[in-house]
Amino acid sequence: MAGHISGYASRRGHGGTRPVAKGVFTHKPLSRYDDVPWEHYHFPRTYLRTVERIVGDLVVYYEPGRLGLGDARGGREAYVAVARVVDVVPDPERADHFYGRIEPGSYLEFVQPVPFRIGGRCLERRLEKREGTVNRGAFGRAVRLLEEDEFEAICRLGFGGLPPQVVEAARAAEVDAPGLAEAPVPFEVERPITELLAHRPLRDRAFADRVVAAYEGRCAITGIALRNGRGRPEVEAAHIRPVAAGGPDTVRNGLALSRTVHWMFDRGLITLDDDFRLVLSRRAELPEELRGLLVPDRPVRLPGHPADRPHPAFLAWHREHVFLGS
Numbered sequence: 242m243a244g245h246i247s248g249y250a251s252r253r254g255h256g257g258t259r260p261v262a263k264g265v266f267t268h269k270p271l272s273r274y275d276d277v278p279w280e281h282y283h284f285p286r287t288y289l290r291t292v293e294r295i296v297g298d299l300v301v302y303y304e305p306g307r308l309g310l311g312d313a314r315g316g317r318e319a320y321v322a323v324a325r326v327v328d329v330v331p332d333p334e335r336a337d338h339f340y341g342r343i344e345p346g347s348y349l350e351f352v353q354p355v356p357f358r359i360g361g362r363c364l365e366r367r368l369e370k371r372e373g374t375v376n377r378g379a380f381g382r383a384v385r386l387l388e389e390d391e392f393e394a395i396c397r398l399g400f401g402g403l404p405p406q407v408v409e410a411a412r413a414a415e416v417d418a419p420g421l422a423e424a425p426v427p428f429e430v431e432r433p434i435t436e437l438l439a440h441r442p443l444r445d446r447a448f449a450d451r452v453v454a455a456y457e458g459r460c461a462i463t464g465i466a467l468r469n470g471r472g473r474p475e476v477e478a479a480h481i482r483p484v485a486a487g488g489p490d491t492v493r494n495g496l497a498l499s500r501t502v503h504w505m506f507d508r509g510l511i512t513l514d515d516d517f518r519l520v521l522s523r524r525a526e527l528p529e530e531l532r533g534l535l536v537p538d539r540p541v542r543l544p545g546h547p548a549d550r551p552h553p554a555f556l557a558w559h560r561e562h563v564f565l566g567s
Contacts, residue, residue: 261294261295261296261297261298262294262295262298262386262387263295263298263299263300263301263386263387263388263389263392264291264292264294264295264298264299264300264301264326264384264385264386264387265300265301265302265303265320265365265384265385265386265387266282266300266301266302266303266341266383266384267302267303267304267305267382267383267384268282268302268303268304269304269305269307269316270304270316270547270548275332275340278302278322278324278343278348278491279324279343279348279489279491279494280342280343281340281341281342281343282300282326282340282341282343283332283338283339283340284338284339284340284341284383284384285337285338285339286337286338286339288382288383288384289329289339291384291385291386292326292329292339292341292384293329294386295326295341295384295386296326296327296328296329296341297325297326297327298325298326299323299324299325299326299347299392299435299438300323300324300325300326300387301320301322301323301387301392301395301396301399302320302321302322302323302324303319303320303321303357304316304317304318304319304320304321304354304548305318306318315546317354318356318357319354319355319356319357320351320354320355320357320364320395320399321350321351321354321355321399322348322349322350322351322491323348323349323351323396323399323438324343324344324347324348324349325343325344325347326341326342326343326344327342327343327344328341328342329341329342330342345487345489346484346487346489346490347438348489348490348491349438349444349447349448349490350447350448350451350490350491350492351396351398351399351400351447351451352399352400352401352446352447352450352451352454353398353399353401354399355395355398355399358375359398361373363375364391364394364395364398365385365387365391366388366391367379367385367386368380396438400443400447401450444490447490448478448480448490448491448492448495449477449478451478451492451495452478452479452492452495452496452497453474453476453478453497455492455495455497455544455546455549456476456496456497456542456544458474458476458497459474459476459497459542460476460497460498460499460502460542461496461497461498461541461542461543462496462498462499462502462511462519462534462535462541462542463499463502463534463535464534464542465499465534467499474497475499475500476497476498476499477497477498477499477500477503478495478496478497479495479496479497479498479503479506479507480494480495481494481495481496481551481555481556481558481559482494482555482558482559486558486562488555488558491552492544492549493548493549493550493551493552493555494551494552494555495551496541496551501531502535505525505535506559507563508563508565509522509563509564509565510522510524510525510565511525511535511564512556512559512560512563512564513541513551513556513559514556514560515553515556515557516540517540517541517543517550517551518538518539518540518541519535519536519537519538519539519540519541520537520538520560520564521535521537522564522565522566523565523566524565524566
């Protein structure tokens with residue numbers, strides 16, 4: 242991506258400087274657009290003014306039912322992640338298209354997808370007509386502005402923590418998403434969500450919960466699924482590209498691994514190729530107990546949803562910067 246439009250400067254219009262606003266990016270995992278959610282969002286000029294309003298603030302990502310590429314379905318029809326937009330740059334290869342660039346390290350997936358309708362009501366008020374039906378015209382816009390209270394509610398639902406008034410309202414209504422109203426509160430509800438999103442303990446827990454759930458509590462490499470006395474999975478969530486090296490908190494940058502395998506992966510004794518097959522370093526001297534579990538060239542266990550599987554770019558980074566050689 243070449244060229245640069247200063248997001249902060251570009252918000253100046255005939256009426257002076259417009260305030261920043263939160264927003265929604267609709268993202269299809271199999272989209273024809275050049276989206277890399279944790280790096281940039283690709284969009285046509287139609288949405289330029291709206292994205293410029295969002296620069297400097299936060300967006301939530303919405304995954305529609307259609308995944309892209311024709312009539313492919315299977316999308317979650319839910320809000321799935323949050324990130325901060327830092328600026329807008331023109332697409333050097335495609336006229337009238339732009340990239341909304343994402344602040345490194347700001348992208349974070351929700352622990353649980355958040356449906357756009359709960360209790361028969363839209364979480365975005367602009368998507369609902371007066372009679373309560375969905376405004377399909379507004380819903381068809383891939384980029385939308387979001388009110389502060391709407392953003393707050395979506396994020397708290399996504400991370401499993403609900404303010405008391407939201408719990409009360411959800412229990413009084415017919416909730417479309419079972420379990421949301423009963424979700425535990427993993428953080429202090431009185432703290433602003435924008436502050437919590439930068440809180441490393443919250444990010445670590447959200448990432449771990451998301452990865453372990455995607456792999457159903459089973460080690461991707463050994464296939465073993467152990468649980469402790471309280472039913473918690475024994476596996477750990479491993480970043481493929483560590484956060485310290487610029488790795489994002491996305492399930493696509495994660496693997497569920499047992500503790501010993503996690504230790505070996507982080508030290509470059511094992512890795513995965515682009516076909517998701519196990520590769521052992523020649524420096525890995527395996528004890529007899531592990532030889533039947535760590536078999537070179539054997540495919541690893543992957544999440545059922547393609548959008549949750551490791552991204553090739555992160556695996557390539559691990560092979561180049563961490564792996565000790567085959």
